[in-house]
Amino acid sequence: MKRSLAFLPFVIAVIFGGFFLWGLNPERDPNEVPTVLISQPAPEFDLAPVPDIQTPGLSRDDLVGNPGPVVVNVFASWCVPCRAEHAVLTSLVERDRIVLFGINYKDKPEDAARWLAEMGNPYSRIGSDSSGRAGIEWGISGVPETFIVAPDGTVLFRYVGPVVGDTPVRKFRAALVEAGALPKGGA
Amino acid sequence: MLRAMTFLIAMTLAGMAAAVEPDEMLSDPVLEARARDISKELRCVVCLNQNIDSSNAGVARDLRLLVRERLVAGDTNEQALAFIQARYGDYVLLNPPWNAKTxxxxxxxxxxxxxxxxxxxxxxxxxxxxxxxxxxxxxxxxxxxxxxxxxxxxxxxxxxxxxxx
The missing domain is CATH 3.30.160 (Double Stranded RNA Binding Domain)
Structure with a gap:
């Protein structure tokens, strides 16, 4: 009994050390908000199209029954990082044949239309979420956010912030490969 | 009388709050007070260490409005909290719930x-x-x-x- 007590300080040091190691891990983002949606069915929502653009609107039904996983991107014309992310999303659609849906979050229709006219429109459907209510259903904390949704309507992945730069793009592509939207081993 | 009281309550509340805009407030002072209580329990998902009651973030405002909407629809405080929790997870509750994870x-x-x-x-x-x-x-x-x-x-x-x- 006495002898085993001698190990107690060591055990305590290991527990605290482990905690500090976890806390100091540079990969860990303390600002990360955990998502409840992963492996859950996508939320109910039904959004009208953005007026003045030809792209149809987006609802929960559009997420179900697609041939493969789809990418849902929450964007807005007032969101500066979305501008940077736009090129990445466009390349995913044009080069990798990813199906991309958009939720236009709290945007003025004319601003959204102008933004898409200027930047190009990679979205095959865009829902106009002018109230931000669908955004709450998706549990977003800001724009941009990007989700991968399986053909059965299950949310597989969520990326908070712009998918821009090497590491985010690598993470997102890895998630697409895992979802089965991209072939394995593709560059 | 009632109007004067509403005005008084609204003014006191306004003094305490930095973020709740007058246009968000409910006309019913009881519901409004409940909404304020609930808002203090909810974490703002943008500025993580603030509750939505004192946060000026856009999402916080949306959530405040949503809480008030739920209360007007007849939700209890617990139901309104559960509604938000279902969308944002345990993380939005500033008071961690008692469950297997906690x-x-x-x-x-x-x-x-x-x-x-x-x-x-x-x-x-x-x-x-x-x-x-x-x-x-x-x-x-x-x-x-x-x-x-x-x-x-x-x-x-x-x-x-x-x-x-």
Missing amino acids: YVLWVAPLAMVIAALGIGFATVRQRRAGGRSAGHSAVEKNQLSTDEELEVANFIEHYNSGDRS
Whole structure:
């Protein structure tokens, strides 16, 4: 009994050390908000199209029954990082044949239309979420956010912030490969 | 009268709040007060260490409006909180709930205090008992064990019965 007590300080040091190691891990983002949606069915929502653009609107039904996983991107014309992310999303659609849906979050229709006219429109459907209510259903904390949704309507992945730069793009592509939207081993 | 009271309550509330805009407030002061209570329980998902009641973030405002909408629709405070929790997870509750993920969180402080007290008492008692047992052994050195006692009794008996060898 006495002898085993001698190990107690060591055990305590290991527990605290482990905690500090976890806390100091540079990969860990303390600002990360955990998502409840992963492996859950996508939320109910039904959004009208953005007026003045030809792209149809987006609802929960559009997420179900697609041939493969789809990418849902929450964007807005007032969101500066979305501008940077736009090129990445466009390349995913044009080069990798990813199906991309958009939720236009709290945007003025004319601003959204102008933004898409200027930047190009990679979205095959865009829902106009002018109230931000669908955004709450998706549990977003800001724009941009990007989700991968399986053909059965299950949310597989969520990326908070712009998918821009090497590491985010690598993470997102890895998630697409895992979802089965991209072939394995593709560059 | 009612209008004056509403005005008064609204003014007091406005004094306390930095973020709740007048256009968000409900006309019913009871519901509004409940909404304020609920808002203080909810974490703003943009500025993580603020509650939505004091946060100026856009999402916080949306959530405040949503809470009020739920209350007007007849939700209880718990139902309104659950509605937000279903969308944003336990993380939005500033008061962590009691569930499998948080048992350690809730129990650990109490367990640590109990363990500390236990170790403390054990140490003190051991020290005291140690001091006393040292005294005992000193006394015991001057006393005979039962076997020795028996031997002495035997010896005396033999002596008394005439065996004086």
